[in-house]
Amino acid sequence: xxxxxxxxxxxxxxxxxxxxxxxxxxxxxxxxxxxxxxxxxxxxxxxxxxxxxxxxxxxxxxxxxxxxxxxxxxxxxxxxxxxxxxxxxxxxxxxxxxxxxxxxxxxxxxxxx
Amino acid sequence: xxxxxxxxxxxxxxxxxxxxxxxxxxxxxxxxxxxxxxxxxxxxxxxxxxxxxxxxxxxxxxxxxxxxxxxxxxxxxxxxxxxxxxxxxxxxxxxxxxxxxxxxxxxxxxxx
Numbered sequence: 512x513x514x515x516x517x518x519x520x521x522x523x524x525x526x527x528x529x530x531x532x533x534x535x536x537x538x539x540x541x542x543x544x545x546x547x548x549x550x551x552x553x554x555x556x557x558x559x560x561x562x563x564x565x566x567x568x569x570x571x572x573x574x575x576x577x578x579x580x581x582x583x584x585x586x587x588x589x590x591x592x593x594x595x596x597x598x599x600x601x602x603x604x605x606x607x608x609x610x611x612x613x614x615x616x617x618x619x620x621x622x623x624x
Numbered sequence: 625x626x627x628x629x630x631x632x633x634x635x636x637x638x639x640x641x642x643x644x645x646x647x648x649x650x651x652x653x654x655x656x657x658x659x660x661x662x663x664x665x666x667x668x669x670x671x672x673x674x675x676x677x678x679x680x681x682x683x684x685x686x687x688x689x690x691x692x693x694x695x696x697x698x699x700x701x702x703x704x705x706x707x708x709x710x711x712x713x714x715x716x717x718x719x720x721x722x723x724x725x726x727x728x729x730x731x732x733x734x735x736x
Contacts, residue, residue, distance in 0.1 A: 515666075546726075553712060554667070554726040603666050612657050613714070613724065615666025 512608050513538050517616030524594055524623050531590045532619045534604035539584035545577070548601040548618070557602075560587050594623045627651070628715055628727035636733045637703055645698045645711055645730045653715030656689055656696045657724065661710040670698075703734045 514537040524530050534543065542561055546554040558566040558579055566579040580588045591598055599622050605615045631646045647656070655674045659667035671680050673689035673696065680687045684707075686699040696713055713727040 517666075544723075551710075551729075551731065553729040554714075556723065556725075559723065605666070612669035612672055613659075613667070614669075617664065617666050620664075 513540065513606050513614045515604060515606065515614055515616040517604055517619060519619055520617065521620040522622070524621065526595050526623055528594055529590055529592045530594065530621060531588050532602055532604070533588050534586070534616050536585045536606055540606040540608075541584070542607060543581065543587045544605045544607070544613070545579065545587075545589045546603045546605065546615075548603060550601070554603065557589070591621065594621075596623045599623045628713055628725055630711075630713060630727040630730045632730060633728065634731050634733075636735065639704055639734055639736050640702050641734075643700050643703060643732070645700075645732075647696045647698075647713035647715075647727050649694050649715060651715075652693050652718060653725075654693075654718050655716045656693070657714045657716075658687055658696070658698055659712045659714060661712060662708075667710075667712055700732075703732075705734045705736050708732060708734050 516535045545557040548554045556569050557572045558568045560566045560579045560581040562581045578590045602619045605613045628649045657672045658670045661667040671687045676691045676693045678689045684701045688697050711730045714724040717723045
């Protein structure tokens with residue numbers, strides 16, 4: 512299965528600012544997925560990122576708030592823009608590895624103050 | 625919209641006890657996965673079930689996919705403190721987009 516390096520692991524940010532989260536995969540993958548996880552809760556899919564095309568966003572998530580880049584087959588970024596305390600959450604990237612299921616990064620714990 | 629409800633939401637048991645976690649939906653899924661997540665880490669895949677009625681065993685863990693592919697269960701025999709964590713089921717949608725919907729989660733604590 513793939514290994515994903517995600518950073519930063521945590522950050523505390525002022526409201527109104529933006530944070531960019533990076534994910535680096537040790538192998539080439541077609542699709543990368545970005546999830547949000549409220550503390551102690553389950554995962555909600557934000558968007559699917561394919562290399563060379565615009566990300567596909569799920570209901571309730573928009574590109575202006577969560578712009579995503581996918582410049583190549585091993586890297587993606589998610590930006591949380593104009594943050595408010597309601598954006599405080601854990602953000603996870605993942606890749607789908609066939610029979611190995613999803614592999615996840617270790618997550619970014621974001622606190623907005 | 626496909627939803628996955630897990631029960632119980634929280635479970636605290638003594639070491640050595642058995643437990644079952646349920647994952648239910650009114651929708652059909654192409655496949656279903658179970659993950660365990662520990663604090664500060666991403667979820668880690670435990671198993672994938674694909675065929676209705678399928679049963680898979682992983683040491684003390686037994687996973688079953690419902691005949692109609694709408695539900696699943698995870699049974700742990702003789703639970704150990706190392707089993708503590710958040711258990712998540714995830715169903716692959718039938719829309720052909722390789723997209724998974726995650727269940728509501730079951731937080732398990734096994735006391736020594």
